[in-house]
Amino acid sequence: MTPCVLLVCRAREAEGRALGERLGLAATLFDPPLKPCLKAFPPEGAALALEPDGLGLYALDLPGSGAVRVDLEAGAMGWRLGADRARHETVVKACGLLKAKTPLTIFDATPGLLRDACVLAAAGARVVMAERAPVVAALVEDGLHRAAALAELQPLLALLDYRQGDSLQVLAALAAAGQRPDVVYLDPMFPHRDKSALVKKEMRAFRAVVGDDGDADALLPAALLAATKRVVVKRPRGAPLLGGGTPGLVFEGKSARFDVYLLQ
Numbered sequence: 001m002t003p004c005v006l007l008v009c010r011a012r013e014a015e016g017r018a019l020g021e022r023l024g025l026a027a028t029l030f031d032p033p034l035k036p037c038l039k040a041f042p043p044e045g046a047a048l049a050l051e052p053d054g055l056g057l058y059a060l061d062l063p064g065s066g067a068v069r070v071d072l073e074a075g076a077m078g079w080r081l082g083a084d085r086a087r088h089e090t091v092v093k094a095c096g097l098l099k100a101k102t103p104l105t106i107f108d109a110t111p112g113l114l115r116d117a118c119v120l121a122a123a124g125a126r127v128v129m130a131e132r133a134p135v136v137a138a139l140v141e142d143g144l145h146r147a148a149a150l151a152e153l154q155p156l157l158a159l160l161d162y163r164q165g166d167s168l169q170v171l172a173a174l175a176a177a178g179q180r181p182d183v184v185y186l187d188p189m190f191p192h193r194d195k196s197a198l199v200k201k202e203m204r205a206f207r208a209v210v211g212d213d214g215d216a217d218a219l220l221p222a223a224l225l226a227a228t229k230r231v232v233v234k235r236p237r238g239a240p241l242l243g244g245g246t247p248g249l250v251f252e253g254k255s256a257r258f259d260v261y262l263l264q
């Protein structure tokens with residue numbers, strides 16, 4: 001993982017300093033616009049910026065590229081969240097949501113920026129999740145906070161249970177409390193060695209703060225123990241199986257493959 005700096009617009013100084021304390025990052029104050037401030041840092045790692053309208057993550061070697069933000073209502077994400085559209089997503093089919101007779105509870109062990117979690121919730125699942133990367137969790141909490149002000153997102157938000165922490169521990173705790181999820185969904189980072197494979201420039205910043213999830217294989221056995229109905233693993237097309245498993249079903253999407261381990 002590479003370093004991350006925290007930039008806070010002067011108008012949100014108190015909030016920014018509290019966030020810095022939580023993340024163990026010193027806050028550097030800026031007056032908008034942000035771009036000149038980004039350019040003042042060495043071109044390495046990422047900058048988390050608290051701007052007047054929300055929190056964003058920038059790759060410092062690409063200060064002109066867009067921010068990674070969690071905007072549930074905007075752009076492609078907002079479009080995918082229509083209930084009718086969500087039902088056509090491969091992740092929804094792979095999780096067995098279309099055939100379920102009662103609403104399913106899915107544990108998303110690798111929620112990242114919540115894109116898959118929100119599509120699953122838009123298709124009617126209750127989604128419990130735990131994220132271990134503190135900077136990613138800060139981006140998501142900011143996005144959820146802004147979404148809470150939007151009436152049209154209330155039904156979706158009511159289905160999301162977001163926690164910070166390691167999913168291995170949260171899964172074990174849920175199982176011990178008799179709250180095993182129907183489905184466990186896994187989408188760990190996949191180590192791209194080839195830089196040209198990093199299609200989206202903004203995702204460079206995400207990778208900088210998350211790393212490669214080199215311990216991802218351990219998620220599969222834990223998921224198989226915790227889930228009651230199935231475990232679904234998302235992988236890039238052509239990538240090797242996670243954890244040496246043998247899936248019972250495979251769904252091919254446009255850029256991803258979903259390996260499904262059936263338990264019933």
Ligand SMILES: C[S@@+](CC[C@H](N)C(=O)[O-])C[C@H]1O[C@@H](n2cnc3c(N)ncnc32)[C@H](O)[C@@H]1O
Pocket residue numbers: 109110111112113114115116117130131132133136165166167168187188189190210213219
């Ligand atoms: C590829 S991203 C997931 C993207 C996500 N599916 C989405 O739609 O935005 C992987 C995420 O899983 C998180 N992660 C990996 N292993 C984890 C673990 N054991 N516990 C919690 N989070 C984990 C990483 O920090 C990263 O944010």
